[in-house]
Amino acid sequence: MGPPLNITEGEPLKNWQEIIEEQSQSNPPRLTVEDAIILYDKADFNSLRQVALHQRRQFTDPSEATYLIDRNINYGNACTINCQFCSFYRPPDTEGVYLQTKEQISARIKELEDIEGSRILMQGGVDPELPIEWYEEMLTFLKRNHPSIHLDCFSPIEIEGIAKVCGLPTIDILKRLQAAGMHGLPGGGAEMLVDDVRLGLSPKKGSGENWIKVMGEAHSLGLITTATNVIGFGETTAHRIGHMEKIRELQDNSNEQGFQGFTAFISWTVQLDNNTFGEKRKRNNQDKKVGPAEYLRHVAISRLFFDNITHIQASWLTMGMDVAQLALFGGADDIGSTMMEENVVSAAGTTKVLCTEKELQYAIIRAGFKARRRDSEYNLLATPNLGIDSESLPAPPPKQ
Numbered sequence: 001m002g003p004p005l006n007i008t009e010g011e012p013l014k015n016w017q018e019i020i021e022e023q024s025q026s027n028p029p030r031l032t033v034e035d036a037i038i039l040y041d042k043a044d045f046n047s048l049r050q051v052a053l054h055q056r057r058q059f060t061d062p063s064e065a066t067y068l069i070d071r072n073i074n075y076g077n078a079c080t081i082n083c084q085f086c087s088f089y090r091p092p093d094t095e096g097v098y099l100q101t102k103e104q105i106s107a108r109i110k111e112l113e114d115i116e117g118s119r120i121l122m123q124g125g126v127d128p129e130l131p132i133e134w135y136e137e138m139l140t141f142l143k144r145n146h147p148s149i150h151l152d153c154f155s156p157i158e159i160e161g162i163a164k165v166c167g168l169p170t171i172d173i174l175k176r177l178q179a180a181g182m183h184g185l186p187g188g189g190a191e192m193l194v195d196d197v198r199l200g201l202s203p204k205k206g207s208g209e210n211w212i213k214v215m216g217e218a219h220s221l222g223l224i225t226t227a228t229n230v231i232g233f234g235e236t237t238a239h240r241i242g243h244m245e246k247i248r249e250l251q252d253n254s255n256e257q258g259f260q261g262f263t264a265f266i267s268w269t270v271q272l273d274n275n276t277f278g279e280k281r282k283r284n285n286q287d288k289k290v291g292p293a294e295y296l297r298h299v300a301i302s303r304l305f306f307d308n309i310t311h312i313q314a315s316w317l318t319m320g321m322d323v324a325q326l327a328l329f330g331g332a333d334d335i336g337s338t339m340m341e342e343n344v345v346s347a348a349g350t351t352k353v354l355c356t357e358k359e360l361q362y363a364i365i366r367a368g369f370k371a372r373r374r375d376s377e378y379n380l381l382a383t384p385n386l387g388i389d390s391e392s393l394p395a396p397p398p399k400q
């Protein structure tokens, strides 16, 4: 069963061609939930991607696509939440549990500085033991030793976990972590915010409203965040659009109060190896993953739906670089980041987990865009010329 739709009684539903026509305008009307579902299910693939590319050009420089030099760091993997699709966590006090020291994390950041990186994205499990002081001490140490690096850390469920350990409200945890040097929050842990789906996959994670609440609090403190979405749990189109609707509403709310809120929306597909969810699917002969065409459809719809979020990011990690390049032609304006290491999605089957700056530049230039380095706030940075001359490529890239 999908989430309830706010369809106005008596209004005839449009056909997908009418909606594409509307969305092709320079200032199109806001895409409604019901129109988004019609487009998602019925629109011709190429028409949908074309209109998404058209809208992407209204948001960002049409000749450029961006990338970020960053590093993922997973400081610890002890977790009590047991999400069915997670292959990364270990129950506390079991074999394979680890927790990095601040010195170990600092050494990883040093390697990032060596390649001119500008941010770390640091997440871990929901550790039932670690008090807020552990996190504060780590952030203070990292900020002191790496002042130019943006520290984007701890998804909402981790913030909730720290709040529980300390018996404090989540807003107080956010304030203390921000004071210790936290720059922003990753958008992780959203997965599918519609509870029909969410509660079956991660009952201990709680309602999607918890994620929304913590993100709203983060916005109110001026913290930089992104919003994410994982698809492929067997959800309906209405669930997918329901997820986007919750994020769009929160963004409206944050923007109305004068906060930037989410900088970007990033979606990817669930990975099925080494986790309970994947095993169940395989047992039931449902091991087919979401394919590239459906993922690209999702990216295109997200560009059209989020009239209040500037950037749409493609995921090379889960879909591969070829598909990420195609996403740049269908709504996305950013190809993601170097990562340097990845331990969460890769534990569930992804094999390529890092990219060099040159690979990202090559992918963007080969797709016909000018490659621009950015920081975690999407400010453009000086971009080195790495010797990839689009004119000398084996065949000319398409012109934008």
Ligand code: SF4
Pocket: 079, 080, 081, 082, 083, 086, 087, 088, 089, 124, 125, 126, 157, 202
């Ligand atoms: S996804 Fe996050 S919260 Fe869920 S089990 Fe894995 S580490 Fe824990």
